[in-house]
Structures are given as C-alpha cells and as structure tokens.
Amino acid sequence: MRPVLKWISTALAGAALLLAVAVGQHLHLFEQTLFHFSQWRQADRLQEVSLWLPGYRADIQAQVVEGIDDDLSALTFDPDRNSLIAITNGKPQLLELSLDGKLSRAIPLVGFGDPEAIEYISRGVYVISDERLQRLLRVEVSERTESIDAAASQQLSLGIGQNGNKGFEGLAYDVAGKRLFVAKERDPVRIYEVEGFPYAEDDQPLGVHVSEDRERDADLFVRDLSSLQYDQQTGHLLALSDESRLVVELDIHGKAISALSLKAGDHGLEADVPQAEGIAMGPDGTIYLVSEPNLFYVFRKAD
Incomplete structure (x- = not known):
C-alpha cells in the first residue's frame, strides 16, 4: 500500500x-x-533616461468623483484648458475634470456604442474609440457644445482581430510624429500605430497607414491593456494594465524599462486600485489615473 x-x-x-x-x-x-x-x-542608469516610474508616489488616491455613479473610463490631458477629459460608457458622456478630480462639465455622446478611450489631438479636437465596433471617431468640442453625435464625426473603422468586448481600449497621440497609438485590450494584447487619422476637418484623407510591432507586443508581460499615454519629451509610451495592476514605461524601441505598481503598499497606496481604466500625464510629469466605478488618483515624482 x-x-x-x-x-x-x-x-x-x-x-x-x-x-x-x-x-x-x-x-x-x-x-x-x-x-x-x-x-x-539598472536603476542608476535608467533614472537618467526615463520617466522612472518607481520614483512616483500617490498624492491623491481613491477620491470619489462626485456627479458620476459608474463607468468612469479613459482619460486625457487637455493643455489648452489645463484640465482632464474623460468619458463614461454606461451612459455615454464626455466629461471635463479639474486637475484635482472635480467634475466641471458633462456632454452627452449620441450614437456611440461602447466608447472606451479618448485622446486630445489639438485645440478642441479629440479622438474617441468605440471598442466593440473597432472604430475611431474624430470629435470637436467648444464652449457651446451641448451634445456630440457620432454620425456627424469623421470615422475610421479597423476590423483587426475582432473579439467581442476585447477591442480598442486605449489611445495615445504623438503630436510631433502625428501617430495615433491604439491599444487592443487582450486576446492578444496589441498596440497599433495609425498614421493619417485624424485629418483636418475639411481635408480628405490622403492615406491611412496602420502598423504594429508584434515583437514588442509579445514581450509585454501584462494580462490586458486599459489605456496608453505618450510622453512627448522622452518619446516613451506608458501602458496601463488593469488586470496586472501595473503602469509600464516602454522606451522608443518598445522595451519595458520601468513600472509603477497599483497594488496596496506600493507607491504609498493604501489599497489596490480596483479597476484602472484611464491614464493621462501633465506637462510637469504628474500622472493622473481613473478607476471604475468613479475613483480618481494622482501620482507625483517624489522629491
């Protein structure tokens, strides 16, 4: 036996x-x-050539955004308004938040199926991604805007690796290179680069080019992608993963060089960030983050 x-x-x-x-x-x-x-x-060397995310600490954490019940998703910094622009996808709206997370404006989104990301392009111009339909929409917003209709927006449909509710989850824009980075959430994780969209309001597109770097994407050690942020100064890309609870900094070659953990006990966090959905960065390097259902975070470089 x-x-x-x-x-x-x-x-x-x-x-x-x-x-x-x-x-x-x-x-x-x-x-x-x-x-x-x-x-x-490699900490000593990397600190000199990167944003160096280990040096960030939570300054505001888990602050409830009053006026929003649920589905706070995506975030981008608007340098012209010195504010943050976000969206909700349960009841589709474009939101404007102050830099301390106060809601100042809400604009209904009409005809948007499942808006998941928004990115500042130029004064009053943004791109919104519709996740399930895998389309990108160029929208304009002014002080007089009362609603935004998808049918009146420039649109680009990208039927790439369609997989239900695992579509375009994040956006980032390289102003100098005029490249739009588009994150596919998972199955598999992908970061596409789109050139030629959006284009000026009265211009016709001369050509749209979509590319990807499968070697870089294969090396991404995260379970999903929730949001992206492009840093104009370093040319580095920040990739936010909700399921891995990480923000990863990718250099110009797509190599991961630093990370910010979103788990309790790291970077001064008192609790895990429950469902990180959007990331943005101000010109001073401050990182802003939103989490469902309606939570707001700020991370600053420690002195």
Whole structure:
C-alpha cells in the first residue's frame, strides 16, 4: 500500500507544480519578476533616461468623483484648458475634470456604442474609440457644445482581430510624429500605430497607414491593456494594465524599462486600485489615473 501512496503523493506534487507553472505563465509572474530584477539592477542608469516610474508616489488616491455613479473610463490631458477629459460608457458622456478630480462639465455622446478611450489631438479636437465596433471617431468640442453625435464625426473603422468586448481600449497621440497609438485590450494584447487619422476637418484623407510591432507586443508581460499615454519629451509610451495592476514605461524601441505598481503598499497606496481604466500625464510629469466605478488618483515624482 505504501508504494501506492508514495506514487499518489508524487503525482499530486507534480500536478501542483504544473498548475503553479501554468498559473505563473498566465499571470506573467515570471516575466514580471525578471523585469523587476532588471529594473532594480539598472536603476542608476535608467533614472537618467526615463520617466522612472518607481520614483512616483500617490498624492491623491481613491477620491470619489462626485456627479458620476459608474463607468468612469479613459482619460486625457487637455493643455489648452489645463484640465482632464474623460468619458463614461454606461451612459455615454464626455466629461471635463479639474486637475484635482472635480467634475466641471458633462456632454452627452449620441450614437456611440461602447466608447472606451479618448485622446486630445489639438485645440478642441479629440479622438474617441468605440471598442466593440473597432472604430475611431474624430470629435470637436467648444464652449457651446451641448451634445456630440457620432454620425456627424469623421470615422475610421479597423476590423483587426475582432473579439467581442476585447477591442480598442486605449489611445495615445504623438503630436510631433502625428501617430495615433491604439491599444487592443487582450486576446492578444496589441498596440497599433495609425498614421493619417485624424485629418483636418475639411481635408480628405490622403492615406491611412496602420502598423504594429508584434515583437514588442509579445514581450509585454501584462494580462490586458486599459489605456496608453505618450510622453512627448522622452518619446516613451506608458501602458496601463488593469488586470496586472501595473503602469509600464516602454522606451522608443518598445522595451519595458520601468513600472509603477497599483497594488496596496506600493507607491504609498493604501489599497489596490480596483479597476484602472484611464491614464493621462501633465506637462510637469504628474500622472493622473481613473478607476471604475468613479475613483480618481494622482501620482507625483517624489522629491
């Protein structure tokens, strides 16, 4: 009987090991561990050439945005208004928030199926992504705007790897290079680069070019992508993952070089960020973040 019990014990141990390995691969735990070790080992050098996310601390955390019940999603910084622009997708609205997270304006979005991301392009011009339909819409907003109709907007449809509710979840814009970065949430995680959209209101598009970097995307050790932010000064891209509770800084070659954890105990956070959906950055490097249902965070570089 003992040999049988020994065999069963060995089999169970082997199964447990295989299960642990499978879980680790699914959660990208091994890649994250290797990355954090590399980040620590190269800290002195990387601080000089990056935003260096480990140096950020939570200044405002889990602050409820009054006037919003649920579905606060996406975020972008508007340098002309010195404010933050967000959207909600349950009851589609474009929102304007102050830099301390106070709601100052709400504009209904008409004809938008599932708006998940918004990005500032130029004065009064934004791009909104409609996740399930995988379309990008150029919208204009002025002080007189009372509603925004999708039917009256320039649109670009990208039927790439359609997968139900796992479509375009994040946007970022490179003003100098006129590149729009579009994040596909998962299955698989992808970051597309779109050139030629949006275009000036009265111009016809001369051509739209869509590209991707599969090698970079394959190395992303996050389970999903919720939002993107492009830093004009360094040319680096910030990728926000809700499920991995991470913000990852990618250099100009798409290599991960620093990260900000959104878990309790890290960067001064008292609790996990529950469902991070949008990230934006001000010209001074301050990072703003929103989480469903209606929470607001600010991270600043520690002195």
